[in-house]
Amino acid sequence: MAHMGRIIFHIDMNSFYASVEQAHDPSLKGKPLAIAGNPKERRGILVTCSYEARAHGIYTTMTVHEALRKCPELLLLPPDFPKYREASKKMFTILRSYTDLVEPVSIDEGYMDVTLLCQEQHALTIAKEIQSRILQELDLPCSIGIAPNKFLAKTASDMKKPMGITVLRIRDVAHMLWPREVITMHGIGASTAKKLNAQGILTIGDLAQADDYKLKQLLGKNGERLRARANGMDERVVDPNAIFDTKSVGNSTTLPEDIADIRQLQKVMKGLCKKVAERLEAKRLAGFTVSIQIRDANWQNHSRSKTVSNAMYQAEDILAIAFALLERHWDETPVRLLGVTVSNVTDRKEYSQQLSIFNFEEHSKDEPILKVVDEIEERFGKGAITRGVDIGKRPSYQSQTSFSKDFLDDHDV
Template sequence: MNAFYASCHVAEEPERYAGRPIAVAGDPATRHGVVVTASYEARARGVKPPMPVQRALARCPDLVLVRPNFDLYRSYARRVFALVREFTPDVEIVSIDECFAEVTRAPGGDRPLELARRLQGRILDELRLPSSVGVAPNKFLAKMASDMNKPMGITELNAENMPLLLWPLPIEHMHGVGPSTARRLRRIGVQTIGDLAVQSLDVLGRVLGPRAAELKARANGVDPRPLETEPQPPKSVGHSITLAVDARSFDEVEGVVMDLCDRVTSRMRRYEVMGRVVAVSVRDRHMRTMRHQDTLPKHVRHASELFQAAKALFLRVWPSEPVRLLGVSVEGLVPLSGQGVQLSLWDTAAPGGLPRNEKLERLERVMDEVRAKFGPSALRLARSLSGHKDDVHGRGTSLERLDDEEDAK
């Protein structure tokens, strides 16, 4: 989908937003003022995410700011995916505004470009949403093709036209190559996707490690990943928040971090997972982001455990400049079922009592039930009441999937 969040507001209230430069952003009054996405009218005026609201307004004084409405976005996303499923049942939902659709067995699947035009037209006519479609023999090429002609583009990418359309692109434009990987590749002379395609695997292996073969194959148009039509368990769960007031020390935000950990572990319980890799992120007032992670000796699943690990990481990475954003995530997730839980000396039960881990599990699930009934801020942990009073449960940001939101209702 093209500028999806902004496009949803235009589709919902065209008389108010159509043709105007709009940006979906947090509340500037609380400093949660970073542009999440912008309409193409705003982008033409230099407004791009994740630009601070103040800078966006300086570039485009008549910019219309719209607060995020995730219920609206989820509603439109479900309607888009339902429409796609009218063409084929084989659909993999990647995110709230993106999916893969296998059309080989669908009626008209032997004419994929015509099918793409029909699908794009129906999304625009019935939902008033612009979209771009990539037509390709695998997921990687389809993703790259869908990004090539926005807005309202349809691009076919295959082995025949790949040297002309894909290989000249800068290496940073390749899906799956982040800034750090791009810097390493540029140091060995890989400037474009085509350079990656022809570079020797031995040289790439010394720079990229185990990912070398996969990235080289994709640069050559090879991606054997199957379509995953069933929702997959998350590989990580995280939550972040932009502070209402910049913080100069961890002590000022100890309560906010406790709330972040509480939010993350609540979602982990929903998925019935635990993890050993804890990561934290910090963004200072100059928009520089620092990230640090650690692999723990045992899995975490409770808010108190996660808080202790996150606190140690935050103290290690805390910058000299005031901080405006904090994030906590747990990665390397495994299912709770079938996993042994390492107990400490304090986890053993008193005679006739429950082990500490089981007590915590029961208590936290009761908290989840209360929040589901009375709202996410109905219950707070005592430690979260110290320092800054930022409402993580009501205002934080997470990459929650559509099925996750369904389960939460």
């Protein structure tokens, strides 16, 4: 098979933000530490926590209030993104000193294709050296998964933390992965797991052996993809440029207090849609799918989406769909967090709106111009006249989410 010989690493930094703080201030080492969005407000959620904090039952997304109740000696720090960005940049510089085939996934994880390197050195030797260098040079721990593809490498890096190195081969899948509950598989969230469980698919092994047609009916193309992954198959290549492909633009907010008033929620949603539209405009993108995310007072997450035939990028169009989804699917349980995302995005320069009986009129005004263009090209040759060039916009704050602002710029190499 074409890709059976590949050797892929997944490098996953352990408790990254907390580890960076401990590296900068050694007095924090060995102590329960957490990074919180805003420790003083109700919306204070733990972004990450040290392994010392985890030993007390503290975990990411726990509220500050709950975390302090469990561990009164917990040290809380606000995030310092410039510091984390710098550490991330240095980490990826180390990875790229081995190969150009490095694909950043987020600020603290990435893939490497080390197939060629492994012709001269054993994969374990390379992984140990990378892990040791990151620890010695940056004082940061990481785990590394080694596998023939990205899915298995990602799964392997999760198996031993902190400072683990795990090899996961396709022949290991049946005894190492199949007995696990399907919710534990990378790429499966609570909603998908619930659907699978309802069909009697409880373990990864059940998914691996499930009927293709049944899965496609249940989950669409994603069902086929997940079944392949459950069998250890993944054909995705390590692509250094993949991180620059915007797949969605979204915005969410944790509310200062639980809200059960539809008018208040509409007001919040209007603000979210405005920010999403600003980012779409700045990136010159439009999207076909609008999704809403609701986290209720009981910490239950609900998401609903709608796909339309014509791509959109204006706030009022996004709001119309988002609010309709809220009205239709919200069960009036008080809302803690609200989010809006536009996905299935496309470059607006390359997108040509589908003509229909409803929008033909607005396009028909171009017809006289197009006739003139045809006449000029007939006389002087194809390409003699072109439409104006879209020079785009200068980068703005709106075009950069916190992720791109603090992270993507460092990979423009």
